[in-house]
Amino acid sequence: MDLESYVARTRSGPCFVCVFLAGDPDYAHATVFEDADHVAFLDRWPTVPGKVLVAPKVHVEHVVRDLDEQAYSRLMLFVREIALAVEAVCGPERTYLYSLGSQQGNAHLHWHIAGLPPGVPYREQQFHALMTEHGVLALSPGQAASTAVRLREAVVARGVLNTG
Incomplete structure (x- = not known):
C-alpha cells in the first residue's frame, strides 16, 4: 500500500463509497452483504483478517446529524x-467498531469492523493493530472473494438481515 497516494486519493478523488x-x-x-439501504464490503487494505467496512448507500457524511433515529438504528443493526x-x-479476541473520515477525506459515513486476532501482544493491539503504517495484509482477489463468501454465509445463517 502506498500511503501517500492513498491519502491524496481520499482528499482529492471522488467519494470512494459512491x-x-x-x-x-x-x-x-x-x-460481503447488502440490503436496500446499506452495504458491507471488505477493506481493500486490511490490517487484520476479515476487516469490513459498512456504509449507507446514500451519501451521508455525519454519523449523528445526518441520520434520523430510525435510520441510525437500522444502520447500527x-x-x-x-x-x-x-x-x-x-x-x-475482540471486535473493534469505529467510524472514521472527515470533511477533508473519506467523508462518506462508514463504519470499520475489525476483529483482533487472538494472541496479538497487548502493545500491538487497539490503534496499533488498525494503522496501515504498521502493514496491511496482502490478499489475492480469490482470497478476498472467499472471505466475502464466508462472511455472507454467516450473515445469511443468522437470518436477521434481508438482501436488498
Missing part, C-alpha cells in the same frame, strides 16, 4: 450483524 457502488473498477471491493459474522468467521 464510486464503488457505481461499479468503478478502480474502487472495487469484495461485497446492520453493523452489528456484520460484526457478528466477522466474529463467527474470524474468531477474534
Whole structure:
C-alpha cells in the first residue's frame, strides 16, 4: 500500500463509497452483504483478517446529524450483524467498531469492523493493530472473494438481515 497516494486519493478523488457502488473498477471491493439501504464490503487494505467496512448507500457524511433515529438504528443493526459474522468467521479476541473520515477525506459515513486476532501482544493491539503504517495484509482477489463468501454465509445463517 502506498500511503501517500492513498491519502491524496481520499482528499482529492471522488467519494470512494459512491464510486464503488457505481461499479468503478478502480474502487472495487469484495461485497460481503447488502440490503436496500446499506452495504458491507471488505477493506481493500486490511490490517487484520476479515476487516469490513459498512456504509449507507446514500451519501451521508455525519454519523449523528445526518441520520434520523430510525435510520441510525437500522444502520447500527446492520453493523452489528456484520460484526457478528466477522466474529463467527474470524474468531477474534475482540471486535473493534469505529467510524472514521472527515470533511477533508473519506467523508462518506462508514463504519470499520475489525476483529483482533487472538494472541496479538497487548502493545500491538487497539490503534496499533488498525494503522496501515504498521502493514496491511496482502490478499489475492480469490482470497478476498472467499472471505466475502464466508462472511455472507454467516450473515445469511443468522437470518436477521434481508438482501436488498
